Amino acid sequence: MAGGSAIRGSRVGAGPLGETERGDAAPRVRVSYWCANGHETRPSFSSEVQVEIPETWDCPRCGFPGGQDQDDPPAPPRNEPYKTHLAYVKERRSDADGVALLDEALAALRARRGG
Incomplete structure (x- = not known):
């Protein structure tokens, strides 16, 4: 019997699933957001679906809101x-x-x- 920690349904040397097994990735558009601390965040959105790209995006590093204008980011919220x-x-x-x-x-x- 093989070791008890083996994952069922896999074999030794099996690599990750590639594009051929999962299908093609959807086309994406990346948008840059800058917060008051100068951090850049680049989330990606689908370019096929007509979705509005948000004006602000919360920075994952400091939590401040980020805007698309690098020279004039939104002010941090006043606590x-x-x-x-x-x-x-x-x-x-x-x-x-x-x-x-x-x-x-x-x-x-x-x-x-x-x-």
Whole structure:
């Protein structure tokens, strides 16, 4: 019996499948994208299918968006710092609104307790 790690259906010396077994490759067009760090990415798209080529493509090295103009790449996204729930509430309400809501809630609580 042969070794237990042999792949079934293959033989020693069998090479990878070539174009003759798989068929011809579809014609492709390669498009260059550059990110703000100067990295170039060249994804390929089918030239037979009428598909829109995207204006931006994310860089696989740094994650920044890349554009087709090498001299003017898109700006990296601006990351907003983490905000707490209270910070979002303070953006929507003024201090006077907060005091009015607190007074209203305290009055309702006192009315329920009979005080």
